[in-house]
Amino acid sequence: MNFAVIGHPISHSLSPVMHHANFKALWRDDEYCALNIEPKHFHHIKDIIAEKALDGFNVTIPFKVDIMQYCDEIDTAAQMIGAVNTVHIKNGQWIGYNTDGIGYLFSIQEHLKDNMNVLILGAGGASRAISYTLVQHHRVTVANRTVSRVQSWPFEVACKTYDQLDDLSVYDLVINTTPVGMTGYEDTSLIACDQLKASCIVSDIIYTPETTALLKDAQQHQLNTINGLGMFVMQGARSFEIWTGQVANVQAMTEAVTTALKGRK
Numbered sequence: 001m002n003f004a005v006i007g008h009p010i011s012h013s014l015s016p017v018m019h020h021a022n023f024k025a026l027w028r029d030d031e032y033c034a035l036n037i038e039p040k041h042f043h044h045i046k047d048i049i050a051e052k053a054l055d056g057f058n059v060t061i062p063f064k065v066d067i068m069q070y071c072d073e074i075d076t077a078a079q080m081i082g083a084v085n086t087v088h089i090k091n092g093q094w095i096g097y098n099t100d101g102i103g104y105l106f107s108i109q110e111h112l113k114d115n116m117n118v119l120i121l122g123a124g125g126a127s128r129a130i131s132y133t134l135v136q137h138h139r140v141t142v143a144n145r146t147v148s149r150v151q152s153w154p155f156e157v158a159c160k161t162y163d164q165l166d167d168l169s170v171y172d173l174v175i176n177t178t179p180v181g182m183t184g185y186e187d188t189s190l191i192a193c194d195q196l197k198a199s200c201i202v203s204d205i206i207y208t209p210e211t212t213a214l215l216k217d218a219q220q221h222q223l224n225t226i227n228g229l230g231m232f233v234m235q236g237a238r239s240f241e242i243w244t245g246q247v248a249n250v251q252a253m254t255e256a257v258t259t260a261l262k263g264r265k
């Protein structure tokens with residue numbers, strides 16, 4: 001089978017290496033490539049994909065919203081999230097999914113308890129995917145510079161500006177979904193961990209660097225931390241499962257991405 005990830009820019013994507021490790025571990029003869037698509041050519045997307053004879057593809061920045069108009073069907077979660085990161089091509093029909101939220105959920109599964117009080121920093125695409133997934137079973141507050149962004153979502157979460165975040169000790173799980181702390185951005189974090197309770201889990205969906213300023217601060221306060229590598233792997237694993245109906249080899253995928261990241265240091 002043939003798969004790809006489309007985006008712009010895309011040359012640094014770890015998806016091909018991750019998916020090939022999975023194909024190899026499962027003795028599959030599939031292909032997965034990175035397709036750089038100039039935004040000005042995006043309206044040719046149907047022809048571009050048809051020419052590659054793909055069975056499915058991932059979608060990344062900046063096309064996760066624009067791709068929706070080309071899908072014949074969009075599953076409920078992706079509609080609520082307002083973005084598609086996985087397209088399954090079945091009998092010529094494009095079916096859109098979003099695996100970011102479920103990927104995040106799977107990546108922290110072992111730390112989840114019922115009805116957690118969750119604080120999510122940021123209100124972009126990744127935040128909306130994670131919020132939609134978590135709000136089914138947990139209490140979610142989203143903090144963002146502008147609350148209007150959250151108020152337009154088609155599901156209910158509490159929202160606050162950073163100034164309105166007063167008592168951080170009430171949260172069981174804090175998730176940074178902003179690029180603050182990412183390589184190339186300022187090495188800082190949006191909250192200080194000194195007010196968090198000892199059982200609070202601090203999660204950052206960034207995985208370069210491996211330990212962001214937020215996670216370092218949390219570790220200095222002896223809190224459990226999780227970076228974004230697991231989410232990246234699990235969203236890819238879920239895409240593979242949608243395309244093939246086969247369970248992905250998550251361990252092979254994780255090892256491949258970890259090795260590739262070490263090679264970049």
Ligand code: NAP
Pocket residue numbers: 100122123124125126127144145146149177178179180182190205206207228229231232233235
């Ligand atoms: P996005 O849609 O552009 O949203 C970015 C969010 O961050 C917005 O809410 C924005 O706030 C906020 N933000 C940006 N700069 C900020 C600053 N200096 N201070 C406070 N808030 C700031 O981006 P996205 O697609 O959600 O991605 C966000 C991050 O998640 C990126 O670092 C991306 O690499 C990472 N990510 C990781 C995975 C994974 O698999 N691990 C998957 C997806 C994304 P405003 O609304 O106020 O502008």
